[in-house]
Amino acid sequence: xxxxxxxxxxQTWLARLCPGDRRRCLRLAAAFLAVYVIWGxxxxxxxxxxxxxxxxxxxxxxxxFAGALLYGWQRWRGAPAPQRIHWRSALIIGALLLxxxxxxxxxxxxxxxxxxxxxxxxxxxxxIVVFGALRPGAPRPNRRxxxxxxxxxxxxxxxxxxxxxxxxxxxxRAISYVALLLSPVLWSIGSLYSRGAELPQAQxxxxxxxxxxxxxxxxxxxxxxxxxxxxxxxxxxxxxxAAFLYLIFIGAIIGFTAYIWLLKNTTPTKATTYxxxxxxxxxxLGWAVLGEPVxxxxxxxMAIIIFSVALISGVTxxxxxx
Numbered sequence: 001x002x003x004x005x006x007x008x009x010x011q012t013w014l015a016r017l018c019p020g021d022r023r024r025c026l027r028l029a030a031a032f033l034a035v036y037v038i039w040g041x042x043x044x045x046x047x048x049x050x051x052x053x054x055x056x057x058x059x060x061x062x063x064x065f066a067g068a069l070l071y072g073w074q075r076w077r078g079a080p081a082p083q084r085i086h087w088r089s090a091l092i093i094g095a096l097l098l099x100x101x102x103x104x105x106x107x108x109x110x111x112x113x114x115x116x117x118x119x120x121x122x123x124x125x126x127x128i129v130v131f132g133a134l135r136p137g138a139p140r141p142n143r144r145x146x147x148x149x150x151x152x153x154x155x156x157x158x159x160x161x162x163x164x165x166x167x168x169x170x171x172x173r174a175i176s177y178v179a180l181l182l183s184p185v186l187w188s189i190g191s192l193y194s195r196g197a198e199l200p201q202a203q204x205x206x207x208x209x210x211x212x213x214x215x216x217x218x219x220x221x222x223x224x225x226x227x228x229x230x231x232x233x234x235x236x237x238x239x240x241x242a243a244f245l246y247l248i249f250i251g252a253i254i255g256f257t258a259y260i261w262l263l264k265n266t267t268p269t270k271a272t273t274y275x276x277x278x279x280x281x282x283x284x285l286g287w288a289v290l291g292e293p294v295x296x297x298x299x300x301x302m303a304i305i306i307f308s309v310a311l312i313s314g315v316t317x318x319x320x321x322x
Contacts, residue, residue: 028266034258035274040281042251043114044289046106048243052236054227055106058244060218063098066252067211070204079202082209089197090209091217096190098214099221104183108176118282120180122156124275125149127188128268135192145269148311152276155304184275191268194260207260211252276305 049058075081082090109117126149129141141149199206222228262271280302 024265028262031258031262031265032274034255035262035271036277037281038250038255039259039274040118040278041285042247042255043105043109043118043278043282044285045243045246045251046117047109047114049240049247050106050110052240053244054222054230055110056103056218056222056225057227057231059098059103059106060215060222062244062247062252063094063211063215063218065215066248066256067208067213067215070208070253070257071212072208074202074205074208079200079205082200082205085198086200086206087209087213089194089199090206091213093190093194093197094210094212094214095217096186096193098211099217100186101183101190102187102214103218103221104179104186108180108183111172111176112180113286115279115282115286117180118279119156121184121187122153122275122279124184124188124191125269125272126153127185128191128272131188131192132268141269144311148308151311152305152308155301155308156276156279158301158304188272191263191272194263195268203261203264204257207257210260211256273309276309280305 105117105121129145129149133140200209259271259274
């Protein structure tokens with residue numbers, strides 16, 4: 001193989017990596033890379049954005065803009081107008097994923113460091129396994145899945161130790177922890193619901209609808225909580241504005257679209273393995289951007305997390321015994 005031309009070597013390597021449908025394999029790899037890396041960076045972007053922007057208003061405007069772009073683009077390309085049942089499904093998904101899941105994280109990150117937020121959201125695959133197994137007649141995870149989940153959580157726990165959090169001296173209210181703990185629960189329920197929901201055949205049109213409905217709900221929540229009274233456009237910093245734009249075009253349009261595509265083209269357990277990688281990305285960005293220390297325990301945790309992702313990604317399921 002070493003004597004083959006570079007193009008031939010590349011094709012041979014690609015054929016071994018993707019022995020079946022090569023195009024589908026590459027799409028899966030690109031989608032996983034998007035949710036692994038991009039979503040890992042959004043924790044830092046959210047933290048920066050809410051420095052000078054109210055959380056629910058910021059999140060609502062983010063998804064309204066992103067959803068309008070996706071929806072308008074798909075309709076311009078000739079996608080049929082969605083039916084009422086499609087809007088109902090999009091409303092439920094938007095409420096669970098974007099309000100309960102992302103909105104809870106955004107609100108909590110006013111006080112909670114982005115690394116800790118990423119750590120708690122890493123429980124998503126566990127909730128996916130729990131809620132998935134509770135469905136009547138549903139397949140149950142085998143030992144390899146359970147081992148990967150437990151090992152991944154053990155590795156993530158090494159990233160942020162309680163002693164490190166106490167050393168930051170931050171005063172975090174209990175309600176912020178509650179909101180953050182509920183976020184992965186609601187996100188997991190929404191992820192499972194979306195797999196069988198009635199949505200338009202044009203997948204990106206459905207994603208745009210979910211962002212639009214979720215964004216409207218977030219803006220309503222901002223109104224109920226009185227956030228508009230605290231919004232001062234002149235006080236919004238340049239870096240908060242840059243983070244906001246990044247969350248719209250990179251985090252929402254690219255990252256969320258890739259995640260919805262994965263939910264339709266692979267299992268929920270595999271799709272949510274991003275929750276193990278995101279904290280690694282978040283910790284690295286904290287070190288690179290904010291100068292946060294990276295300890296040997298963090299490096300060990302990264303190795304453990306990558307191994308746990310491999311376990312879960314290669315999982316098979318067994319049927320319940322009658």
